[in-house]
Structures are given as C-alpha cells and as structure tokens.
Amino acid sequence: QVQLVESGGGLVQAGGSLRLSCAASGRTIGTYAMGWFRQAPGKEREFVAGISLWSASGTYYADSVKGRFTISRDNVKNTVYLQMNSLKPEDTAVYYCAKGIRGTIAYRVSRDYDVWGQGTQVTVSS
Numbered sequence: 001q002v003q004l005v006e007s008g009g010g011l012v013q014a015g016g017s018l019r020l021s022c023a024a025s026g027r028t029i030g031t032y033a034m035g036w037f038r039q040a041p042g043k044e045r046e047f048v049a050g051i052s053l054w055s056a057s058g059t060y061y062a063d064s065v066k067g068r069f070t071i072s073r074d075n076v077k078n079t080v081y082l083q084m085n086s087l088k089p090e091d092t093a094v095y096y097c098a099k100g101i102r103g104t105i106a107y108r109v110s111r112d113y114d115v116w117g118q119g120t121q122v123t124v125s126s
Contacts, residue, residue, distance in 0.1 A: 001026050001027065001115075002024050002025070002026050002027045002029060002099055002115045003024070003025050003026050003115075004022055004023070004024055004097045004098070004099060004115055004116065004117035005022070005023050005025070005117055005118070006020060006021065006022050006095065006096065006097050006117045006118065006119060006120040007020070007021050007023070007120060008020040008021050008120060009095060009120030009121045009122045010121075010122070010123070011123045011124075011125065012087055012122075012123070012124055012125070013124070013125050014087060014088055014089055014124055014125065014126050015086060015087065016087050016124070017083070017084060017085045017086075017087065018084045018087065018122060019081060019082070019083050019084070020036070020081065020082040020084065020095055020097075020120060020122075021079055021080075021081055022034070022036075022079060022080040022081070022082075022097030022117060023077075023078065023079050024078045024079065024080075024099070025078070028075070028078060029073075029075070029078055029080070029099055030053065030075035030078070031053055031103055032053060032099050032100045032101075032102065032103060033050060033051065033052050033053060033058075033099075033100030033102065033103055033104055033105045033107065033112075034050070034051050034071075034073060034080045034097065034098065034099060034100060035047065035048075035049065035050040035051070035097070035098045035100065035107055035113060036048040036049045036050070036071060036080075036082045036095060036096065036097055036098070037095070037096045037098060037110065038091075038093035038094065038095045038096065038122075039093055039094050039096070039119075040090075040092060040093040040094075043093075045096070045110065046062065047062050047107065047108040047109075047110075048061070048062055048065055048069065048082070048095070049061050049062070049065065049069055049070075049071035049082060050071065050100075050105075050107030050108070051071045051072070051073055051080065052103060052104045053103040053104070054103075058104065059071055060107045060108075062108075064090075065084075065091075068084065068085050068086045068087075069082060069083065069084050069085070070082070070083040070085075071083075080097060082095070084122070087122075087124045088124060089124045089125065089126045090124075091122060091124050092122060092123050092124050093121075093122060094119040094120065094121050094122075095119060095120050095121075095122055096116055096117055096118075096119045097116070097117040098110070098113035098115065098116045098117070099113060099114060099115040099116075100112055100113055100114075101113065101114050
C-alpha cells in the first residue's frame with residue numbers, strides 16, 4: 001500500500017514561490033498518474049495539476065494555475081513536485097497529493113485517485 005506525505009507548504013507573500021513535494025513510500029508510484037488538488041476554507045476540493053506516468057507529454061492544469069504552476073515527477077526518488085510561482089492570495093488552501101488508479105486517468109476527477117496524502121497548508125498574503 002502506498003503512503004503519500006506532502007511537504008513544502010508555508011506562508012509566502014503574493015508574487016512569491018513555493019515548491020511542494022509529495023514523497024511516496026510502500027510501493028513505487030512510477031506506473032501511476034499523480035495529481036495535486038487543493039481545498040480552501042468553505043470551498044470544495046478542486047483539481048490543480050496532474051501528470052501521467054509519461055511525464056514528458058502528459059501534464060494537465062486547472063485554468064487558474066496554468067502558466068504559474070508546474071507539476072513534475074522523479075520516479076527514482078518516488079516523489080512528485082508542484083512548483084508554484086507568482087502566487088496569489090486566492091491560491092491559499094490545503095494542498096493534497098494523490099495517486100491515480102492507473103497510468104493515465106481523468107485527472108480532474110477525484111474518484112480516479114485512490115490514495116491521498118494528509119495535505120500541506122499554503123497561505124499567500126496580500
């Protein structure tokens with residue numbers, strides 16, 4: 001069974017950057033799609049970014065983060081990353097890493113993920 005642990009969250013000023021990491025243990029994630037979601041207070045969890053097992057050609061982003069966030073993976077380190085640049089106060093949320101049920105999935109659909117991390121808080125001040 002895979003366990004996912006996110007790290008890298010924190011408090012940053014608007015316009016700043018953070019890099020989130022999602023370290024997997026227990027089993028390789030190299031053959032699975034991976035994704036990042038976020039949930040702000042009082043709002044539903046929403047898709048942020050996804051990456052297929054063929055990371056070079058398969059990355060997907062929510063319109064709200066396209067051009068600012070970059071998802072990547074290092075299958076040797078069994079880790080997925082989310083580089084977040086030009087952060088805005090509306091990016092404030094708990095960010096969750098998730099493992100897909102297979103190599104390519106419907107990335108924006110949370111039911112296509114079967115393992116979730118505990119989340120890491122990102123707070124962007126104005």
